[in-house]
Amino acid sequence: MALERIARTARNGFRRSSTGASTRTTEKDMLCERASTRNYCSVPSLESETRSNSLSYLSSISKVNHNRFLSRGISITPNYQFPFAERIVEESDSECNEPKYPGLEATRPGEKPRVVVLGTGWAACRFLKGLDTKVYDVVCISPRNHMVFTPLLASTCVGTLEFRSVAEPVSHIQSAMATSPNSYFYLASCVGLDTGKHEVYCETVSDGGLSHEPYRFKVAYDKLVIAAGAEPLTFGIKGVKEHAFFLRDVNHAQEIRKKLLLNLMLSEHPGISEEERKRILHCVVIGGGPTGVEFSGELSDFIMKDVQERYTHVKDYIKVTLIEANEILSSFDVGLRQYATNHLTKAGVRLMRGVVKEVHPKKIVLNDGTDVPYGLLVWSTGVGPSEFVKKLNLPKSPGGRIGVDGWMRVPSVEDVFALGDCAGFLEQTGRPVLPALAQVAEREGKFLVELFNRIGKQDAGKAFSARDIPLGEQFVYKHLGSMATVGGYKALVDLRQSKDAKGISLAGFLSWFIWRSAYLTRVVSWRNRFYVAVNWATTLVFGRDNSRIG
Numbered sequence: 001m002a003l004e005r006i007a008r009t010a011r012n013g014f015r016r017s018s019t020g021a022s023t024r025t026t027e028k029d030m031l032c033e034r035a036s037t038r039n040y041c042s043v044p045s046l047e048s049e050t051r052s053n054s055l056s057y058l059s060s061i062s063k064v065n066h067n068r069f070l071s072r073g074i075s076i077t078p079n080y081q082f083p084f085a086e087r088i089v090e091e092s093d094s095e096c097n098e099p100k101y102p103g104l105e106a107t108r109p110g111e112k113p114r115v116v117v118l119g120t121g122w123a124a125c126r127f128l129k130g131l132d133t134k135v136y137d138v139v140c141i142s143p144r145n146h147m148v149f150t151p152l153l154a155s156t157c158v159g160t161l162e163f164r165s166v167a168e169p170v171s172h173i174q175s176a177m178a179t180s181p182n183s184y185f186y187l188a189s190c191v192g193l194d195t196g197k198h199e200v201y202c203e204t205v206s207d208g209g210l211s212h213e214p215y216r217f218k219v220a221y222d223k224l225v226i227a228a229g230a231e232p233l234t235f236g237i238k239g240v241k242e243h244a245f246f247l248r249d250v251n252h253a254q255e256i257r258k259k260l261l262l263n264l265m266l267s268e269h270p271g272i273s274e275e276e277r278k279r280i281l282h283c284v285v286i287g288g289g290p291t292g293v294e295f296s297g298e299l300s301d302f303i304m305k306d307v308q309e310r311y312t313h314v315k316d317y318i319k320v321t322l323i324e325a326n327e328i329l330s331s332f333d334v335g336l337r338q339y340a341t342n343h344l345t346k347a348g349v350r351l352m353r354g355v356v357k358e359v360h361p362k363k364i365v366l367n368d369g370t371d372v373p374y375g376l377l378v379w380s381t382g383v384g385p386s387e388f389v390k391k392l393n394l395p396k397s398p399g400g401r402i403g404v405d406g407w408m409r410v411p412s413v414e415d416v417f418a419l420g421d422c423a424g425f426l427e428q429t430g431r432p433v434l435p436a437l438a439q440v441a442e443r444e445g446k447f448l449v450e451l452f453n454r455i456g457k458q459d460a461g462k463a464f465s466a467r468d469i470p471l472g473e474q475f476v477y478k479h480l481g482s483m484a485t486v487g488g489y490k491a492l493v494d495l496r497q498s499k500d501a502k503g504i505s506l507a508g509f510l511s512w513f514i515w516r517s518a519y520l521t522r523v524v525s526w527r528n529r530f531y532v533a534v535n536w537a538t539t540l541v542f543g544r545d546n547s548r549i550g
């Protein structure tokens with residue numbers, strides 16, 4: 001009975017087409033189908049298609065079979081992985097003969113085309129922001145309902161900024177999802193897709209809220225935009241996932257802040273040995289890229305100002321060590337690297353060369369056998385393709401991202417596009433895979449949404465309808481430079497277009513001012529811009545908030 005209720009609730013929650021069953025197999029059949037039973041073929045030569053500058057080549061897909069991308073184009077989650085959804089189907093089937101699997105069916109003639117967007121990161125949100133909702137309905141699916149302004153995330157770990165200042169609710173970015181009858185935001189993860197049927201399969205987020213176990217549903221799309229980001233690289237090192245903190249999301253920053261403050265308070269307890277006090281107050285950062293350096297800079301600011309004043313009993317015990325296998329900030333100009341090294345050392349950050357072999361609950365072991373005890377360990381060694389992306393049966397770029405062409409399309413399948421950290425140019429395009437940066441993701445999102453709005457106005461928004469539409473210029477990325485703050489009102493600004501190019505590079509207070517001004521103007525909404533400015537001013541006047549909440 002409980003399942004029946006849930007099935008009913010789920011059905012009510014999702015709009016369905018009542019006529020879909022006549023032309024399509026039943027929902028249950030769809031779920032039972034295996035990728036191997038379908039005969040999807042592959043991509044015609046990209047080179048020639050790049051020249052043709054249109055989607056027309058896709059019409060020839062069914063006639064071409066390239067072994068290189070064997071059975072690509074379909075990535076369906078096997079039936080046995082849908083236990084709950086299946087039970088819903090079975091129970092409901094006994095009631096009447098309608099298809100019962102919950103979800104959004106394909107759009108009908110006369111309805112607006114539906115764009116499904118996976119993710120709420122930089123790429124997805126820039127795309128959502130610009131989408132013409134007079135032309136399209138939009139469904140966004142993501143396990144978080146906000147975009148994180150990642151360049152300022154490190155500042156939230158020590159209380160320079162509050163968490164809400166860097167989180168932008170997705171309904172503020174694209175209000176149609178809150179107000180338009182056929183546009184939705186679903187708090188869920190995509191777990192599989194069937195590019196032939198133009199459907200994505202999703203699983204609801206399980207933590208709290210729902211009165212039952214997570215269940216799966218499907219959403220049919222006319223156009224699909226995958227912008228599901230990347231995951232931290234751990235290189236399979238034992239103990240990293242269990243004991244280290246990552247810094248990718250607001251909840252990571254919250255955990256780091258709680259642990260830092262907890263360690264500070266615990267270290268004051270009577271009866272703690274000197275050695276243990278030193279250990280719990282030792283903050284270790286692994287990875288000397290911009291994120292690791294910025295976090296170390298924020299920590300040293302926090303220690304030099306706030307800990308000195310408010311934790312005077314233990315102020316001499318707290319230390320920060322940054323461990324990097326090669327050089328810190330390797331993509332920056334050599335002069336800037338040197339500046340950062342000197343500045344961090346002066347600010348009390350110990351820079352250490354080393355490669356982590358394994359991580360234990362209280363210490364890390366380096367390859368040379370050195371033990372490094374820690375109380376807080378933050379892991380920031382770059383990102384790679386997520387498990388979701390790895391499992392998708394789509395062409396891959398060098399490095400394992402979803403392979404795209406110059407229009408961010410996934411060739412070999414129709415109406416699928418990929419953006420941001422999860423996408424990379426296919427080798428055949430002759431373009432390099434772009435770095436995992438917000439500026440790349442944002443500009444790809446802008447490029448694609450302009451393309452969508454253009455083709456939507458030419459009635460090419462529906463599934464399989466953009467074949468003969470000229471797509472215009474391909475995406476071109478021009479690097480605007482890199483910035484990183486190192487703490488103490490100092491930052492680095494490297495305006496060179498590439499590592500080997502010549503150009504302006506600055507370090508110091510002026511760079512810090514440029515860094516702050518640039519990011520303040522990039523914050524998505526006026527509300528958050530205001531929060532950020534007020535947080536900065538409050539921190540300057542009153543110091544950082546050190547209440548440990550939650």
Ligand SMILES: Cc1cc2nc3c(=O)[nH]c(=O)nc-3n(C[C@H](O)[C@H](O)[C@H](O)COP(=O)(O)OP(=O)(O)OC[C@H]3O[C@@H](n4cnc5c(N)ncnc54)[C@H](O)[C@@H]3O)c2cc1C
Nearest residue numbers: 119120121122123150151190228229420421436437438439
């Ligand atoms: C601390 C930090 C600081 C940074 N600073 C800078 C900087 O100063 N400048 C810069 O250019 N770049 C910076 N970056 C890098 C930048 O944030 C990323 O390159 C950018 O976020 C990539 O955007 P994206 O949209 O591809 O992915 P993300 O922003 O990571 O978003 C991915 C989205 O997909 C969702 N998702 C994941 N799996 C699924 C699924 N299965 N189904 C549906 N949704 C899913 C996630 O919840 C998320 O909403 C920084 C990154 C970090 C972590």
